[in-house]
Amino acid sequence: MVGKAQNSSNCKDCNCKTSIFNYLTPFELELINHGRFQVNYRAGEIIFKQGTPSPHFVCVTSGLAKLYIEGYGKNLILALVKPVDYVFGPGIYVDNRHHYSASAVEDSTACLVDVNIFKKLIRENPDFADEFIKRVSLQAIFNFEQVISLTQKQMHGRIADALFYLSEKIYCANPFEMTISRQDLADISGMSKESAIRILKEFKEEGILTIDGGSIHITNPKQMRQISETG
Amino acid sequence: MVGKAQNSSNCKDCNCKTSIFNYLTPFELELINHGRFQVNYRAGEIIFKQGTPSPHFVCVTSGLAKLYIEGYGKNLILALVKPVDYVFGPGIYVDNRHHYSASAVEDSTACLVDVNIFKKLIRENPDFADEFIKRVSLQAIFNFEQVISLTQKQMHGRIADALFYLSEKIYCANPFEMTISRQDLADISGMSKESAIRILKEFKEEGILTIDGGSIHITNPKQMRQISETG
DNA sequence: TGTAAATATTGATATATATCAATGATGGAT
DNA sequence: ATCCATCATTGATATATATCAATATTTACA
Numbered sequence: 001m002v003g004k005a006q007n008s009s010n011c012k013d014c015n016c017k018t019s020i021f022n023y024l025t026p027f028e029l030e031l032i033n034h035g036r037f038q039v040n041y042r043a044g045e046i047i048f049k050q051g052t053p054s055p056h057f058v059c060v061t062s063g064l065a066k067l068y069i070e071g072y073g074k075n076l077i078l079a080l081v082k083p084v085d086y087v088f089g090p091g092i093y094v095d096n097r098h099h100y101s102a103s104a105v106e107d108s109t110a111c112l113v114d115v116n117i118f119k120k121l122i123r124e125n126p127d128f129a130d131e132f133i134k135r136v137s138l139q140a141i142f143n144f145e146q147v148i149s150l151t152q153k154q155m156h157g158r159i160a161d162a163l164f165y166l167s168e169k170i171y172c173a174n175p176f177e178m179t180i181s182r183q184d185l186a187d188i189s190g191m192s193k194e195s196a197i198r199i200l201k202e203f204k205e206e207g208i209l210t211i212d213g214g215s216i217h218i219t220n221p222k223q224m225r226q227i228s229e230t231g
Numbered sequence: 232m233v234g235k236a237q238n239s240s241n242c243k244d245c246n247c248k249t250s251i252f253n254y255l256t257p258f259e260l261e262l263i264n265h266g267r268f269q270v271n272y273r274a275g276e277i278i279f280k281q282g283t284p285s286p287h288f289v290c291v292t293s294g295l296a297k298l299y300i301e302g303y304g305k306n307l308i309l310a311l312v313k314p315v316d317y318v319f320g321p322g323i324y325v326d327n328r329h330h331y332s333a334s335a336v337e338d339s340t341a342c343l344v345d346v347n348i349f350k351k352l353i354r355e356n357p358d359f360a361d362e363f364i365k366r367v368s369l370q371a372i373f374n375f376e377q378v379i380s381l382t383q384k385q386m387h388g389r390i391a392d393a394l395f396y397l398s399e400k401i402y403c404a405n406p407f408e409m410t411i412s413r414q415d416l417a418d419i420s421g422m423s424k425e426s427a428i429r430i431l432k433e434f435k436e437e438g439i440l441t442i443d444g445g446s447i448h449i450t451n452p453k454q455m456r457q458i459s460e461t462g
Numbered sequence: 463t464g465t466a467a468a469t470a471t472t473g474a475t476a477t478a479t480a481t482c483a484a485t486g487a488t489g490g491a492t
Numbered sequence: 493a494t495c496c497a498t499c500a501t502t503g504a505t506a507t508a509t510a511t512c513a514a515t516a517t518t519t520a521c522a
Contacts, residue, residue: 069375069379072383076379078375090367092368093361093364093368094368119361123360126355129353129354130350132364133324133353134324136367136368139371140321140374141322141330143378144309147307151381152302153303154508181470190382191510192509192511193469193470194471194510194511195508197470197471197472201471201472231303412500425482428500432501
C-alpha cells in the first residue's frame with residue numbers, strides 16, 4: 001500500500017509534522033517534502049523489519065505502530081508510536097540497518113523521508129541537531145527506566161508500568177480503549193501472555209481497574225502507582 | 232582527590248584522548264583543554280551519582296569505572312568504562328541530571344570537561360556532531376542487545392554474555408584478570424550474586440572455563456557461545 | 463448469519479531463580 | 493603475624509513465573 005502523499009500537499013502545511021520540524025526553516029521543510037512518501041498500513045502489517053536496510057526516517061501520521069525487538073522466540077516491545085511521532089533507529093548513523101522491527105497495530109499511515117536529507121539537515125542546522133540529540137536522549141532515558149522495570153520489578157509492577165504507559169503516554173485517557181492485544185501487553189512487560197492476563201484479572205478483582213470489552217479504566221491509580229513502585 | 236591535569240600538559244598531546252576528539256581542530260581541542268580537570272579516584276569511590284547535576288563530560292583516562300542504575304534495592308550495571316572512553320549521560324540534553332551513577336572499580340583517573348564547551352562544539356563542528364551521534368547510536372544498539380539478554384535469556388546465557396563482554400570488550404584478553412567483584416558480575420547479568428557464583432561453578436565443572444585466583448580463562452569459547460545463543 | 467480462525471481465559475504443573483543462613487577465604491590495617 | 497571486615501562459596505528452601513493443555517470468546521469473512 002504505497003502512494004504519493006495525500007493528506008497534505010506538503011510538509012510545511014502538514015499539521016501532523018513532529019515538533020522537531022519546528023526547528024526547520026520553510027526552505028528546509030521543502031527539502032524534506034521533496035521526494036517523501038506517504039504509505040498506508042493495515043493493522044498487523046510490517047513497516048520495517050529488524051536487520052533490513054533503513055533508508056528512511058519514518059513519521060507516523062495516523063494510527064498506532066509498535067517497535068519491537070525480535071529476540072529469542074519472543075518479542076520485546078520497545079515502544080508504541082502514535083501520531084505524530086517518528087521512528088529513528090540507531091542504525092542510521094552506524095550500519096544503515098534496522099535494529100528493531102516496526103509494525104502497525106492499528107491501520108496506520110506514515111511518511112517516509114530519505115535519511116540522507118535528514119542527516120544533511122542535522123549537519124547544517126545546529127538547532128535541529130540539538131533538538132534531535134535531545135529526542136535521542138529522552139529515548140535513552142525512557143529505555144533506562146524500562147530496563148529497570150523489566151529486570152528488577154515483579155510482574156505486578158511491570159504490568160502497572162505498562163498500563164500507566166498506555167494510559168498516560170499512548171492513549172492519553174483514563175478509561176482508554178486498548179487497541180493492542182494481550183500478547184502485546186505481555187511483550188511490553190516482558191512476560192508470558194498468560195501471566196499478563198492473570199495479573200489483569202487480579203487487578204480487576206482487587207478493584208484497581210475495570211475492564212469493559214476493550215476498554216480499561218484504572219479506577220484506583222494511587223494503588224496502582226503503589227504497585228508500580230514496590231515492584 | 233582533585234587536582235589540575237598532570238599526565239599531559241594539554242588535550243592536544245594527550246594520547247588518552249577518546250577518538251571522537253580526532254574530529255576536532257587544534258583550536259577546538261585547546262578550548263576543551265582550557266579549564267578541564269583531571270581527577271583521581273580510588274577503587275570504590277563514586278565519580279558521580281544518579282540524580283545529581285551533570286556539568287561535566289567525563290573521560291576515563293586510567294583504571295576502570297562502572298556505570299550503574301540504582302534500582303529497586305539492587306543495581307544494574309549498564310557498562311564498564313575503560314581508558315580511553317567517555318561517559319556522556321543522556322541528561323545533558325534533557326535535564327542536566329545524571330540518570331545513572333558511576334564509580335571507580337579500580338583506582339582510576341578521569342578528565343572532566345565542561346559540558347557547555349562540548350555542546351558548543353557539537354553545534355559548530357558537524358563532523359564532531361555526526362561522530363557523537365554515532366557513538367550515542369552505538370550505545371543504544373548495545374543497550375538493545377543487553378535488554379534482550381536480560382529479559383529473554385536464562386541465567387546461563389546471561390553469564391555467558393557477561394563473560395564475553397568482559398573478555399572481548401573490557402579486558403581484551405582471554406585468560407583475563409577479573410577486577411570486578413562477583414556482585415558486579417551479578418549486577419551486569421541481572422541476577423543475585425549467589426546465582427552468578429553457582430553458574431560460574433557449573434561452567435568450571437563442565438570444563439568451559441577455569442578460574443585461578445582472580446584470573447578467568449574461557450577454555451571452550453565455542454560451547455560458551457552456544458550457551459549464550461540458546462539462552 | 464454461520465463458521466473458521468484468531469485471540470483470550472483459566473487451571474494444573476514444572477522450573478528457574480531468589481532468598482536465607484551458614485561457613486570459608488582473602489586482604490588490609492594495626 | 494593477627495584480627496577484622498569484606499567478599500566468596502555452598503546448601504536448603506520458598507516463590508515467582510513459564511509452560512502446557514483445555515476451553516471460552518471474539519473477530520473476520522464467506
